[in-house]
Each structure stands twice: as structure tokens, then as C-alpha cells.
Amino acid sequence: MASFASGKPHCAMTPDPHLDGLLAHAVRRPDVFIRVTAALARHQAAASAARAREGRSLGPVDGLRVSWKDLFDIEGTATTCGSRLTTRQPARADAAAVARLAAAGAVCIGKTNLSEFAFNGLGTNPNFGTPRNPVFPRSEDRLCGGSSSGAAAAVALGLCELAIGTDTSGSVRVPAALCGLLGFRASGHRYPQAGLWTLSPTLDTIGLISGQMAWIRAVDEALTDIADRDEPCRGPYEAPQFLLDVDPHLEPAVSAALVRFAEALRDAGYRVEHAPHAHLAAVQTLFDKHGTLVGYEALDSIGHQVARGQTALLDSRVGERLHEAQRRLTPTALETLHAERLSLMHRQEQLSENVVFLAATTPMPAPRMGELASARHFHAHNRRILSLTMPASFLDMPAISVPIGRDEEGAPIGAQMSVPQGRDRFLLHLAASLENDGLFTVSSSPDDHTASQTPSAQCFARL
Template identity: 40%
Template sequence: METLDVSGARRACEQALERTKGAAARSTMITVTAERARREADDSDGRRRDGALLSPLDGVPIVWKDLFDVEGTVTTCGSASLLERPPAPADGALVRRIASLGMVTVGKTNLSEFAFSGLGINQRFGTPVNPVDAALVPGGSSAGSAVAVTAGIAPLAVGTDTSGSVRVPAAFCGCVGYRASHNRYGENDFRALSPTLDSVGLMARTVDDIRLLDRLLAGTSHRQPARPRVVIPAGEWVDDCTPAIRAAFESAVDSLRGGDVRVTTVRLASMERAQHLIDTYGTIVGADAYAAYGRLLGSAGIEPATARRLARNAGAQEAVEPLRREMRTLRRQFAAELTGSVLLCPTVRHEPPRIADLLGSEATYDAVNASTLRTTMVLSYLGACGVTLPMTGRAPAGMLVSAPAGDDDVVLAAASEFERLTSCPSASAARREAAWPS
């Protein structure tokens, strides 16, 4: 290997590329863009020497969920059925914007096929290794993005979140995951699963790293809002959690109260009505997924679990019309019920399941997938933005801070404070463990 600038972007780039080859990163990447990464890192080091950095994140490695077009690479959507499509002729809009900040694209990360699962299992490209325990699912669909952050490949990763696809893997893998409000960074330009519910999501080891990238992309000042009241939703969102998850959540809430955060438990009619509609009529994401990919049923390469769930939603467009009719009303009601508050609940109600326990039974696989997404899915339907933070406990788990659509600055500021009060990893510790130019 050539001699590197040990204090700059090229060193961080080489560290990131080397980590893509390690056992901890097995099946994390679908494509590694080494040539591009080295070119972008060298350009960054040149700007650093000239005192002309493009942004505070100039030279920082980043990875992309393989739903985004990166020039010269095939956008697989995690499916063997799309491997023969031509490479993208150009970067997508968000990829271009992040490149304009000087960030270094290391590659594209693995995901649940078509982003249509909360478990992160991928039988074609392999399942990314959960950093806590390789026997456990990493969560999905942005599994590779979460593992890339925790394995130190890149300190920042871009995913997508439809029903929980950033928040769930972040919770299961022990990092921070942020679902932005719909179109916060402009019109979505990744391969859609559900245009109704899709949002961009960011992953990092700390909230402040996410806030920095969000500020650069959204153009907000991130003025510190007044400390919000914290609302815990009464009912199944906490009551149905396993004992271990509930204990970790109660401990985190105690830490917040110890930091003089006002916490109350409130019954939210909007959440209860939304959950009733989903339980009665099915999911919008299921209907939209069939509209997007149902034509591929019977094609070679589609995984059995994906095909089964697509086929089940063949007639769902008409079935979910009651959800579509009430969605705007319920989103307005949710915002009114939370005025001046953020919502707090466990991200997932149970511990990450074992991969081996899911692959032998279709019924178990589908039931666990549904339970994994149950909390985040209803919040997506209500349009919520949210940040999941790691909770300390016997198993990897997340505490989810949510707010109505458009209240991203509020939810990010609250999450940053809650991260401090619950003793999550510091930014300095995270940056020592992940590739970051110095």
C-alpha cells in the first residue's frame, strides 16, 4: 500500500475500505466503490491543504443503502432479480448533494430484499452480522447501513425508512437511527417501496453526528428549542413489551426524570385509531409494495419470504382505502395531541430474534416480522419523524423519540439531550472507533 497522509481523508478512506473486508462486516456491503472513494478522499486532502474545505464533513466516509443510484453501480434493491439491470449512469440527487459536501462514498450497503422486511435477513447477498451477537437478526430493512456504522466502516450511513427500516436496525445493532420527515431533503429519489410512507433516514454512533449532516442537508439553524414535555403513550406500546425491554425503558425514563425532564403517560386517540385501522384493513406499505414489485412474482431470484408477502398483498390497494382516507385527519390529530411534546416509547417491543428460529417456519417468520415493525409502522402512518437511541440492558434495544411531521429540529434536539442523560456513547468515543479524518 502506498504511503498515506496519516492525518487526513485518505487515511480515513483506507481504514474504511479495509474494514469492509473484516469478519465483522461480512455481507454488509453489496458494492464497494474503492476507486471513487480514494479519488474523493485525495480531492478532500487537497482542499484541506488549501484551506478550502467544502463543509465540516469534507473527507468523512459515508455509505448508502442500495436503493440509491451511485454512478457506475447497479442498484440492486437487495434482490438477485435486479442484478442484470444496467449500472446507474449518474448519481442520484441526494448522492450528488452529499458529494458536494466533500464526503467520501465508500459503497452501497445490503438490505432486506426490496426493503420489504423489518428483520434484515437476505438469503442472496447474505445477512449482515449483528455486532452484538451474530446469531441475531440485524433488523431491517437498512441492515447493512446499521452494521456499517457499528463495524466502523463509516461514521455516517444513509438508509430509508418506510415502516421502521432505519429505526429497527439501529435499535437491534446499538447505534442511533433517524427517520426524517417525508421529503425533508427534497423529493425522494431512491427506489421506492411505498411512495406514501418512504422517508430518508440517517444512522450514526451519536445524535450530534446526525444533527450535523441534517443541518447541512436541510439548511436549518438547529436553534435549541425549549425543552419539550415527554409523553409516553398509554397502552400496548409499552404494556406489550417483553420484560427485558420494559426494564431497560423504565431505567432510561428514570434517568430522564433524574435530569428534570417532565414525563407523563397519556392515552393518544390518534395512535389507537391508527393501530385499529392497520389491524383491520392491512398496511399501506403492503399495498404499495405489491404495486411496485408484484410484477416480478415468479421471476428467478426472489426470496420465498418476499414472494409470499407480495402475493398476500395482491388485492390490498382496495382494502387499505380506509387507511388512506383517514390518514390526513389522524396526522392532524396526532400533531394536536402532541403539541409542545415529544413521544417516547421502546422502538421494538422485543429483543432481536435468532435467525435460526425464523428460517424454519414461514408462520414464525411473518409473525415476528409484523411484531418487530408494529410500533414504528403506526408512527410512520401518522407521519412522525423520530430518533432511536440505544438503551442499556441485557439485550440490544432502542428508545424511540418521535414528533409530528416537520418537528425534526425538536426531535433531534430532544434526542441529543436524552442521549446525554441516559449515558449513551460520546461523540469523541464514537469518532475514535469509526473512520473520521483528523
């Protein structure tokens, strides 16, 4: 892709007042966008409009406004990782995923803010500012969740239809849930990762945040290698069997919303059974005994920053987590975590193909910034907010968070559906079917220009 970092358009374009207004709004939100790629967006939008006029659209992604978490290389822009410690040298080429969506006609709005080095689930960033949750008045100081905090905020503000983030321990699902959006974590390596900075090579995967399943499915199709795609739906899938786990540590409003959602599924004809998610307990036991895999892999990916004595430029909370991982690391910890992970994943593969694990996405709604003043409170909130999403990440389970209601203060609540590794397409079809049936809805979303792409619920048989 030609570089547009200079801000100078490379061709004559008819001004688009709507797009110009969105870009101006994005520029006014530096807490959400680390970099607005205005010239590139105008160029891509103009090209898309020309194709539409000439009847040669590239497909459902053509003209879709997207943003990229600032871990992805975009030619001509620096990849900051949300840190002051990274290079400011412009990338020489687009990340593979960026190039693939550009080829499908997507319009790149810019690069979104994140927790520094994607290393907390609360979405805070002292370097570029912490995005405030757009669902609430700014005076309420509610967090978006993270680490893909800017990604969720960009969609919630209507600045793009879909945001591309990463999900290591819940970094797409958590902010989607706290902002009342859809957040999809794909199986690892479903999408190309060249040109993407990774915190945890074992666990990192690309995730999508949007207000509509049609957009998530269209981007999933565009990003997935043809050779790796699942077989298309040739007829009804086997009806899903939901296994519901209502964690006893959920806040009452979250628990009540999850139970209501399960009852709505039953009323719609789906099978829902109460069953503890054994893998949740098994993974948590592993973490309690041996520490977290993401913590240990972070020592390799960013620990050198501490070793260089650059902690003054590092978010203190990131430094504290690195020190804790270093303190807990033992010669056998990594070996044990990897071995147990493979064993648990093998057990998941033996499950019936229609099993869907249903749980809350987070145990509580969006926290307030003031609740994180001390290191102790910050790390306790971080552990808690990731507690229900980390097991799926550890076992490389595709998972999606869908909005299922709000608490008495209007804070969104999300439910997480997850399936064993590699069953992404089944999960996406299921979520689209539930959306079509009105079993969940995003209360506010950008202009719907792809509503006709919404899949039919007939892809599923009912019991």
C-alpha cells in the first residue's frame, strides 16, 4: 500500500462531509485514536465509492470503516504499542491483516489506543490517556476495559463500524462487554499475524469488535485464508447445546441478566443445561499454583524494557506485573503450563461439536477510574475482570461476547459463548442466528449499510 503518512491525498477526491466529520471527531479523541489516518481513509473511501457507482463492489467489506489497535503495522505510521518506549520509525509495510482488509475495500480510519503493551484488562494508559466508556457521561469516569480499550470506544462512538484488536486474556471480549458491543476472539492463527506485535506468542490472537454480526462475519471471511476456512453451511447445523455456568462471584445484576438470557434461549427452543465449566476451574487452579502463561511470556516480549533501566517511561502497573511474573517463575512452571494446556485442549476436542459454554463475560460491569487508585486495587480489579475470559484464551477457544442487558445504572452486561478450538464458524453462525431472533441486540450502532447481509437463523435446526 502506498504511504499516506504525509497527510497529502494522492488523487483528486470528491469531499465526503460525513467521513470528514467522523475524522474530525476522531482527531478530537486522542484518548481513543493514537493516530488518525485521514488521508488514507479519504483515498480508500473515494475508491470504494467509485467502485459502487460503477457496479464493481469488492463485496460486503468494501467501504466498511475500520480501525486497528496500535499493535498492527500500517505503512508510513509508527506502531507504538501504547508505549513511550517503542520506536517511532514508520512501518515499511502493512501488517498482513491490514493488507488483506485493504484489498477487500475496507476504509482505515486510524490506529486505536490500548493498555500499554496490551498488558492489562482495564484499558488504562498513562501515556496516551485512558479512554472513557462512551456509554456513560464523561463525568462518570467509567472505563472501557482492555486492553483493546480504544477499539471498543471507537465503535461505541460510531467512528467506525468495526474495530480490529487483539485478545490474549480477554482483551477484545472484555471491552466489548463493558461497552455493550459484540466482541469475537478467533482461534489462534485463524487470521494472518505477520506485522502484528505480540505480547504472548502462545495466546495472542486477533479479535473483532462491532455492533452487528454481519460486519464481524464479513471481516472474518475476508481475513481467513481460503485453505483454512471451515466448510460453508450446506444445511442446518446440529442444534447447539448450551452449558450454563453461573459463577457464584458474579455481581447480582450480572447474574440476573445471565439467567434471563438463558431463559430466553430456552423459550426460543434451545437446550440449556446448568453445568459447571470444569475447564474454568482447572485453568484457575493452574494459574494459582504456577502463575500465568501470559505473565511469563511478557517477560520475554517486554521484560527487556525493565532490564534496560527504562522503568521511568513504563506504566508502573506494567512494571509491577512483570516483577510479579519474575518472582513466581520457576524452572518447571512454563513446562507444566504448556503440558497441562495441551492436555486440557485435547479433552475439549472430545466434546460433541454442538456444545457451547455459556457464562458471563465479566463478573461486574465497567469499573470507575477512582476504584483503581492503589496498586492493590488495580491488580485485584484486573484479575477479576479477566477471570472469566482467561480460560478460553488459555485453551485457544473461539469465544464471543454479546450484550444481554444493563444494570440499574445503565452499565452494559455481556454474556460469553465459547466453543473448542477451531469451531469458529459454528460459533459465528450461532451468534448471527441469536441476533436474528432478537435474543440480543446492540442498543446503538453506526449506520446500517450491510443489514441485508445478516445471516438467516435457518442455519440452525431447533429441538
